[in-house]
Amino acid sequence: MADGRNSGTIGGENLLFLTDEQLRQGIEAMFFAYRGFTADPDRILADLAYGRAHHRAVHFINRAPGTTVNNLLNILGVTKQSLNRVLRTLIADGLVESRVGKTDKRERHLHLTDDGRALESRLSDAQRARMRSAFRDAGPDAVAGFRTVLEAMMDNEMQRAYTRLKESGS
Amino acid sequence: MADGRNSGTIGGENLLFLTDEQLRQGIEAMFFAYRGFTADPDRILADLAYGRAHHRAVHFINRAPGTTVNNLLNILGVTKQSLNRVLRTLIADGLVESRVGKTDKRERHLHLTDDGRALESRLSDAQRARMRSAFRDAGPDAVAGFRTVLEAMMDNEMQRAYTRLKESGS
DNA sequence: AGTTTATGTCAGCCTTGTTGACATTCCAAG
């Protein structure tokens, strides 16, 4: 595995797509593509004194309105202190509303305000535009493969979060 | 574009894979998968008081031994000051060697030491293991699609950097 | 009543981005 070689062809099946060189290209593609993936929203956010952390919060609050802080924590995979700092500024700036839970008053349910939704749209339009262009260039079969590989790359926990969101889709 | 709808079917071609919902799933898949992508090396690095930035530097120095600081800067897309801090610790810890350029003494050419190569192997074995497992689960066609979409998602500049590295592959 | 759970806050640390200032080296125009 650390011998710098590859898996070659085994058992009559062609596994040349699993050589170390192929894997390294996949790793580097992932690295560069992720930069492209975040570049457009980052540019918008920089003007607003917000960062990627704010984008993520706004995205998932929009995706699951009324979600609790704890729920968001699990999706984002950060500490509550870290998330709280971001939420505090978003609430102070009037982009997010925090409502005390009806049945369980310890919980805070998070919603975007109109301003919050406006920002979310701006950010996600920019990000979708690039994704759309990439998808269109690549074609439907490539897109299906793209999604298959990404899903296989997630941890089980993330896969569950992802699937839950996917199935709640409009 | 901000109307919450999709591209539907246009001109007789099926473009259902370009709906806003599909794009959003692609965006979220990218987000969760990237976490998986970095999770294994991050765990190793945490024990060593290094971060992701050190991993990236070590990866690309290994990939292109003798590269200059400036060259690395372009690949990584950070400021030279930021890279320099990382390089300084790597050099101090004896993982990277910085050699003054022969023809141009302003340049520093970067090489991994044996220890540096050992760390690189550990990190990249972990990352490749996950990538290999994802590739194998997904199959060669999905992998091809994965790469096609990622390449289409890069900026032109990154695409050039990526292609240059790819073509210099062993 | 006592324990657990959900949330928020304060303080302080680390990594890794940023800008600004500066030193060294090279090269080319005068």
Place this chain on the structure above:
DNA sequence: CTTGGAATGTCAACAAGGCTGACATAAACT
């Protein structure tokens, strides 16, 4: 040959956003 600008790299200081730990509060559960 000198001098000024460009290229390259280093040092200092700051900000964002991760992290841990400690603690307060309120509600829910037993």
